[in-house]
Amino acid sequence: MENQTNLLQQRRFKLAELKRLGYDPYPRRFGYSHTLGQIRKAFEAASAAELEEKKEAVRVCGRIMSMRPQGKAGFIDIADGEHRLQIYVRRDKVGPENFELFRLFDIGDIIGAEGPIFRTRTGELTVAAACVHHLSKNLLPLPEKWHGLTDIETRLRRRYVDLIVNPDVRAVFVKRNRIIKEIRNFLDERDYLEVETPVLQTIAGGALARPFATHHNALDINLYLRIALELYLKRLIVGGIPKVYELGRIFRNEGISAQHNPEFTMLEFYQAYSDYRDLMDVTQEMITRIAEKATGGRRVKYRDHVLDFDSWRRMTLKEAVLQFWPDPGTKPEESGLADVETLRSLARSVHAPFEMSDGPGKICASLFETVAEDRLIQPTFIYDYPAETSPLSKTKSGDPDTVERFELYIAGMEIANAYSELNDPAEQEARFEAQLAARDRGDEEAHAMDEDYIRALGYGMPPTAGEGIGIDRLTMVLTDSPSIRDVILFPLLRPEDPTA
RNA sequence: GGGCCGUUAGCUCAAUUGGCAGAGCAACUGACUCUUAAUCAGUAGGUUGAAGGUUCGAUUCCUUCACGGCUCACCA
Structure with missing residues (x-):
C-alpha cells in the first residue's frame, strides 16, 4: 500500500509539474489527422524512401504503452486499444521546452504527437515528433508489459484495464x-x-x-x-x-x-x-x-x-x-422411453436426477441432459x-x-x-x-x-x-x-x- | 448452496522440514540522439487477503471469515 502511495505521489507530483510549467493538465480536445488504424492503412505499404520524399505530417494521439528513453531522445509506443504506433522524440527536433514536457510523460499517459511519418532503420513506421502534447495523466500504473494482466478477478472488476x-x-x-x-x-x-x-x-x-x-x-x-x-x-x-x-x-x-x-x-x-x-x-x-x-x-x-x-x-x-446411451448392455428400446417405471430404472443406471412426482416426459428430458x-x-x-x-x-x-x-x-x-x-x-x-x-x-x-x-x-x-x-x-x-x-x-x- | 483449489511489492511469479520475505518488469537517481522485452550503474518499494490459534519463531501448520477460479446442483 505504501508503495502504491509512493507511485501515486510521484505521478501526482508530475501532474503538479505540468501545471507549474503552464500546461493545462486536462486539456479539452486534440484535433488529430489520423487514427492509428488509419496511419497503418495509409502508410504501411510505403517504403522508407517514399516516406522520406513525401514527409507527410500527421497528428496522432493515444495511450503510452512503453517508453525507451535515450538521453536527449526517446521512443514511445502509443496505442488506441487496437493499433500501436511508435513516436520518436528528439530534443533537437522538438526543442528544449517541449522535451521537458516529454520527460514528464509516464507509461499510461494519454498524449498527442505531430510530425512527419518515416521509417526507422529497423523499418518501424514512426512519427518523427515536431511537438508532443500531454492530454491526460495516468496516476495508477498499468500492468507490466510482458505478462500483462492475467488475474481473472482483476480483469473482470477493472475491465477498462483489461481492455487497455x-x-x-x-x-x-x-x-x-x-x-x-x-x-x-x-x-x-x-x-x-x-x-x-x-x-x-x-x-x-x-x-x-x-x-x-x-x-x-x-x-x-x-x-x-x-x-x-x-x-x-x-x-x-x-x-x-x-x-x-x-x-x-x-x-x-x-x-x-x-x-x-x-x-x-x-x-x-x-x-x-x-x-x-x-x-x-x-x-x-x-x-x-x-x-x-x-x-x-x-x-x-x-x-x-x-x-x-x-x-x-x-x-x-x-x-x-x-x-x-453410454452402456450397450443397458441400452433401452425406444418403446421403453414412454414407461415411467422403465425410465426411472434407466435414470438410476446413469445417475440422471429425477423426482418421484416427475412424469415420463420429465425423466426422459433428464436422461437426455445426462447422456x-x-x-x-x-x-x-x-x-x-x-x-x-x-x-x-x-x-x-x-x-x-x-x-x-x-x-x-x-x-x-x-x-x-x-x-x-x-x-x-x-x-x-x-x-x-x-x-x-x-x-x-x-x-x-x-x-x-x-x-x-x-x-x-x-x-x-x-x-x-x-x-x-x-x-x-x-x-x-x-x-x-x-x-x-x-x-x-x-x-x-x-x-x-x-x-x- | 456443496466439494476442491487459489490469494506474497503496482503487475507476473519465487521462498528448502516451521528459521533473515526475494526476482523480473514498472517506479526513482544518473549515463546514453534509430530504440522496440533498449542497454548500463545505483536506489527505494511488503501488516504475505482479514481475524484468531499452535509455536522460542508462521508466507509455511490449524480454525473462522472475505473474494475469486474449477466443479456439482439449478438454469439458458
Missing part, C-alpha cells in the same frame, strides 16, 4: 457486435419488425425461471424484471404484426456459472403461419451466415473442436438418448420435447404428450429454443392451471397464470412459431470463449470486500 492491455478482449467484443449486427441484417432483410417490450412486468412469464423482484413507488405495486420476451411478442402477433423480434436483456435470479450470468441477452423472433420445422430451416441459415460473417469461415475452432457449420444434424430427443447434451458438439437440432416441460408449446398432432419444440445445441451448450406456439386459449389456460398446481407443490420456477395473455389468445392468434437464441452463448461459440464472462463486459460479481 489485452487486445484480444477488444476483439471478442468487436465480434460480438458483428454477430448482433448480422442478426439484425438477417431479420430486417426478411421484413421482421424490431420492437421493444416491457422489462418491468407484473407477471414474469414466458420461461420457467425465478425472477428478480422490485417495486414501483408511485403505483405501489410489486414488479419483476422480465425472464423472457415471449408473451409480449406473441401479443404483437395477435395484434397483426406477422413477423416480429426483440433483441434485449433478460434477467433470471438463478445461479452463476461459466454458462450463466444473471442478466443476459436474448433474441426472440416470432413468425405467423409457420411451425417449428420452418424455424429449423431459418435458424440453420441464420446461424451459418452469422458464423461465416463473424469468423470468416464455416469451420470454427472452439476449444478442442472444429465446429462445422456445413454439417448440421437433426434428431429427436429420444433418438439422442438412444444414440448416446447426450455434452456430446452435441456439432450444430444439432434436438426436437420433439415432452409436453410436461413446455407449457407454451403446441402438441404434436395425435400425440398430446409431445410438443412441437426444438433446441439447438452447439459445443454441448443449448444455444436456441423454439416451438410451434400454443394458440388455443382454452388449452393454454389448462396448461397454466397445471403449472399453478406444480407451483403449489413447491416448484418455484413453474409458470404463473397470465390472464391477459389468455385474453389476447381469445382474440385469435394465427398459427405461429417462435424462437429464442442466447446471444452470449452464441458469442462464446464463435469467439472460442470458455466462459460467459469472456463475452460480457461487466459480468455480475460480488462487491469487493471494503476491508481488503
Whole structure:
C-alpha cells in the first residue's frame, strides 16, 4: 500500500509539474489527422524512401504503452486499444521546452504527437515528433508489459484495464457486435419488425425461471424484471404484426456459472403461419451466415473442436438418448422411453436426477441432459420435447404428450429454443392451471397464470412459431470463449470486500 | 448452496522440514540522439487477503471469515 502511495505521489507530483510549467493538465480536445488504424492503412505499404520524399505530417494521439528513453531522445509506443504506433522524440527536433514536457510523460499517459511519418532503420513506421502534447495523466500504473494482466478477478472488476492491455478482449467484443449486427441484417432483410417490450412486468412469464423482484413507488405495486420476451411478442402477433423480434436483456435470479450470468441477452423472433420445422430451416441459415460473417469461415475452432457449420444434424430427443446411451448392455428400446417405471430404472443406471412426482416426459428430458447434451458438439437440432416441460408449446398432432419444440445445441451448450406456439386459449389456460398446481407443490420456477395473455389468445392468434437464441452463448461459440464472462463486459460479481 | 483449489511489492511469479520475505518488469537517481522485452550503474518499494490459534519463531501448520477460479446442483 505504501508503495502504491509512493507511485501515486510521484505521478501526482508530475501532474503538479505540468501545471507549474503552464500546461493545462486536462486539456479539452486534440484535433488529430489520423487514427492509428488509419496511419497503418495509409502508410504501411510505403517504403522508407517514399516516406522520406513525401514527409507527410500527421497528428496522432493515444495511450503510452512503453517508453525507451535515450538521453536527449526517446521512443514511445502509443496505442488506441487496437493499433500501436511508435513516436520518436528528439530534443533537437522538438526543442528544449517541449522535451521537458516529454520527460514528464509516464507509461499510461494519454498524449498527442505531430510530425512527419518515416521509417526507422529497423523499418518501424514512426512519427518523427515536431511537438508532443500531454492530454491526460495516468496516476495508477498499468500492468507490466510482458505478462500483462492475467488475474481473472482483476480483469473482470477493472475491465477498462483489461481492455487497455489485452487486445484480444477488444476483439471478442468487436465480434460480438458483428454477430448482433448480422442478426439484425438477417431479420430486417426478411421484413421482421424490431420492437421493444416491457422489462418491468407484473407477471414474469414466458420461461420457467425465478425472477428478480422490485417495486414501483408511485403505483405501489410489486414488479419483476422480465425472464423472457415471449408473451409480449406473441401479443404483437395477435395484434397483426406477422413477423416480429426483440433483441434485449433478460434477467433470471438463478445461479452463476461459466454458462450463466444473471442478466443476459436474448433474441426472440416470432413468425405467423409457420411451425417449428420452418424455424429449423431459418435458424440453420441464420446461424451459418452469422458464423461465416463473424469468423470468416464455416469451420470454427472452439476449444478442442472444429465446429462445422456445413454439417448440421437433426434428431429427436429420444433418438439422442438412444444414440448416446453410454452402456450397450443397458441400452433401452425406444418403446421403453414412454414407461415411467422403465425410465426411472434407466435414470438410476446413469445417475440422471429425477423426482418421484416427475412424469415420463420429465425423466426422459433428464436422461437426455445426462447422456447426450455434452456430446452435441456439432450444430444439432434436438426436437420433439415432452409436453410436461413446455407449457407454451403446441402438441404434436395425435400425440398430446409431445410438443412441437426444438433446441439447438452447439459445443454441448443449448444455444436456441423454439416451438410451434400454443394458440388455443382454452388449452393454454389448462396448461397454466397445471403449472399453478406444480407451483403449489413447491416448484418455484413453474409458470404463473397470465390472464391477459389468455385474453389476447381469445382474440385469435394465427398459427405461429417462435424462437429464442442466447446471444452470449452464441458469442462464446464463435469467439472460442470458455466462459460467459469472456463475452460480457461487466459480468455480475460480488462487491469487493471494503476491508481488503 | 456443496466439494476442491487459489490469494506474497503496482503487475507476473519465487521462498528448502516451521528459521533473515526475494526476482523480473514498472517506479526513482544518473549515463546514453534509430530504440522496440533498449542497454548500463545505483536506489527505494511488503501488516504475505482479514481475524484468531499452535509455536522460542508462521508466507509455511490449524480454525473462522472475505473474494475469486474449477466443479456439482439449478438454469439458458
